[in-house]
Structures are given as structure tokens and as C-alpha cells.
Amino acid sequence: MAVLVTGGAGYIGSVTVELLQQEGEDVVILDNLDRGHRESVDPSLPFYEGGIGDRKLVARIAREHRIESCVHFAALAYVGESVGEPLRYFDNNTAQGIALLESLVVAGVRRVVFSSTAATYGEPEQSPIPETHRQLPTNPYGWSKYFMERVLQSCDHAHGLKFAALRYFNACGATARCGEHHEPETHLIPIVLFAATGKWPHVSIFGTDYPTPDGTAIRDYIHVADLASAHLLALKHLRGGGDSDCFNLGTGHGYSVKKVIETAERVVGRPIPTQAAGRRAGDPSRLVATSDKARRILGWNPQRSDLATIIQSAWDWHQKHPDGYANG
Numbered sequence: 048m049a050v051l052v053t054g055g056a057g058y059i060g061s062v063t064v065e066l067l068q069q070e071g072e073d074v075v076i077l078d079n080l081d082r083g084h085r086e087s088v089d090p091s092l093p094f095y096e097g098g099i100g101d102r103k104l105v106a107r108i109a110r111e112h113r114i115e116s117c118v119h120f121a122a123l124a125y126v127g128e129s130v131g132e133p134l135r136y137f138d139n140n141t142a143q144g145i146a147l148l149e150s151l152v153v154a155g156v157r158r159v160v161f162s163s164t165a166a167t168y169g170e171p172e173q174s175p176i177p178e179t180h181r182q183l184p185t186n187p188y189g190w191s192k193y194f195m196e197r198v199l200q201s202c203d204h205a206h207g208l209k210f211a212a213l214r215y216f217n218a219c220g221a222t223a224r225c226g227e228h229h230e231p232e233t234h235l236i237p238i239v240l241f242a243a244t245g246k247w248p249h250v251s252i253f254g255t256d257y258p259t260p261d262g263t264a265i266r267d268y269i270h271v272a273d274l275a276s277a278h279l280l281a282l283k284h285l286r287g288g289g290d291s292d293c294f295n296l297g298t299g300h301g302y303s304v305k306k307v308i309e310t311a312e313r314v315v316g317r318p319i320p321t322q323a324a325g326r327r328a329g330d331p332s333r334l335v336a337t338s339d340k341a342r343r344i345l346g347w348n349p350q351r352s353d354l355a356t357i358i359q360s361a362w363d364w365h366q367k368h369p370d371g372y373a374n375g
């Protein structure tokens with residue numbers, strides 16, 4: 048029996064694959080390598096390059112590897128890109144995601160851990176955000192994930208498919224093997240490190256007039272290895288007969304853009320050039336999670352999400368891989 052990890056060559060996927068492997072799980076990866084990196088996963092693991100919507104392929108994988116659960120990461124995940132290319136996002140994340148669920152249901156797979164996002168909440172009405180917060184996404188990316196949550200609920204009702212939807216806040220950091228390599232890079236911490244090494248001339252601070260203590264936007268940064276451990280716990284929860292549910296994954300603590308840059312300056316031991324810039328479209332001022340539910344129900348206990356620890360791990364990886372993965 049094996050676990051199918053879609054998007055297993057992506058950032059969070061590859062770290063989860065690494066952890067599943069360490070835990071002795073049989074892992075099979077399905078990734079189209081559009082955004083993922085083959086190099087990020089152990090070459091000895093069964094790896095299929097293909098789409099989640101390829102019914103024949105998923106049926107064959109499910110049969111040949113006796114798939115019992117699926118951890119579904121494969122998705123496009125740039126908010127800005129989703130605004131410009133909504134149909135691509137709804138096709139890739141929702142339509143292909145539904146095709147995947149159909150293949151899993153037909154194959155008798157009844158457990159799915161789904162990669163969801165804080166973007167399903169939209170503009171927060173309260174902070175920190177609990178799972179019961181109204182979900183009203185402000186961009187097609189958030190909607191594409193929100194729809195999948197609803198489809199999963201219907202599949203539970205109709206087919207007894209049990210799922211855990213994990214709503215990530217700001218994934219960051221690295222393990223010794225796996226780190227963050229996006230093309231193009233839009234995320235704060237990698238960009239701060241690029242500016243520290245001179246690869247980028249400076250970090251643009253998107254918005255200095257937010258209603259926050261230092262005027263810059265606040266996010267809940269969570270180490271990618273802590274996210275990975277939540278997937279393993281969610282899988283155990285479902286295997287133990289746990290109910291379908293949604294869980295926020297964050298720390299409950301928010302840090303401003305300026306605070307991230309200051310912390311990075313301490314970690315790398317040099318000043319990081321910055322430039323004030325306008326707000327980025329669609330960015331809320333503050334996104335912080337309550338994750339009590341994941342702690343209570345899954346027994347999740349993030350260990351590596353202190354901001355300096357996160358940045359140190361990203362910095363270590365960056366120094367070993369200054370240009371990211373080779374096949375980037």
C-alpha cells in the first residue's frame with residue numbers, strides 16, 4: 048500500500064515526500080514538472096511525470112502501487128498570475144483536481160490530504176483567523192482552492208471520501224535537502240536573501256502605509272518542515288477514522304515585512320538594501336492564523352517556525368544552491 052503525492056516535486060510537496068520517506072511510508076510521486084524540480088526528490092522513489100487529470104495514468108498508478116491515500120499538492124499558486132489567467136487556474140487547480148478525485152474514487156481511494164490556503168478567506172474580518180471565518184476569496188487562486196474544498200465535502204457525503212484540507216499561511220524555510228525555488232520568485236524571504244547576496248539590487252517593500260505598527264504588512268510565517276509534519280498527522284488522523292475537516296496551519300504570530308528584513312540582517316550578518324514601493328494589488332494588511340484546531344485534533348506542534356530559525360534554514364539552503372535547483 049502506498050501514498051500518492053501529487054506535486055511531490057514542488058516546494059511543500061518535496062519536503063512532505065522527504066518526511067513520509069523518513070517515516071517509512073511507501074511514496075509514489077505524480078508531478079508534471081511544470082513548476083516542480085525533479086532534483087528535489089530522491090531519484091530512487093517511484094516518479095511519474097504527468098498530469099493529475101490524466102485518468103488512465105492515475106488509474107494505473109493506483110492499481111500498480113495499491114494507493115490507499117493521496118496527498119494532493121499539485122497546483123498553480125501565484126495570486127497575481129491567477130488574476131491575469133483565471134481560466135488556467137480554474138482548469139489546472141479545479142477541473143484537473145476534480146478529475147483526480149474522480150480517478151481516486153473509482154480506484155477506491157478514500158483518503159485525501161488537500162493543500163488549501165489562507166487565500167480562501169479573502170480579506171479577514173478578524174485576526175487571528177479561525178477556521179470558521181467566512182471564506183470569500185479575493186482572487187481566482189483562492190477560489191480555485193475554495194471550490195476544491197467544497198467538492199471534497201460533496202465527495203465525502205456521496206462517496207465516503209475522507210479529507211483534511213490544510214489551509215497554509217506563509218510557507219517558508221528549507222530542510223537540508225529541499226528549499227524554495229520559484230520561477231519567477233515573488234516570495235519575501237527568498238527575495239530578501241537575494242538582496243543580501245547582491246543577486247537582486249534591493250528588496251521592494253510593498254506598502255509602508257498599512258494600519259500596522261511599522262506600516263508594513265503582517266504575515267504568519269510557518270516553516271515548510273512544520274507544514275510537512277501536519278500532512279503526516281492529517282494522514283494518521285484519517286487512517287484512524289477521523290472525520291473530514293479543515294485546519295489552519297500557521298503559528299498565531301505575525302511578523303511585518305520590516306521585521307522579516309531586520310531578522311534576516313541579523314541572520315546573514317550584513318545590511319540588506321530596501322526600497323519603499325507601493326502596495327501589491329490584493330495584499331491584505333494582516334494574515335495570521337489561529338491553529339489551535341490542528342494542535343488539538345491532529346496533535347500538531349510546530350517546532351521550527353521561530354522567524355530566525357526559518358530564515359537561517361533558508362539562508363543555509365540558499366548558500367548551497369545559489370541558483371536554486373539545477374533544472375530550474
Ligand code: UDP
Pocket residue numbers: 217233234235236238250251252253254264265266304327330
Ligand atoms: N513582499 C514585499 N516585497 C517583496 C515580496 C513580498 O514587501 O518583494 C511582502 C508582500 O507584500 C506580503 C509579504 O511580503 O505582505 C509576504 O509576501 P509573499 O509573496 O512572501 O507571500 P504572500 O503573503 O503573498 O502569500
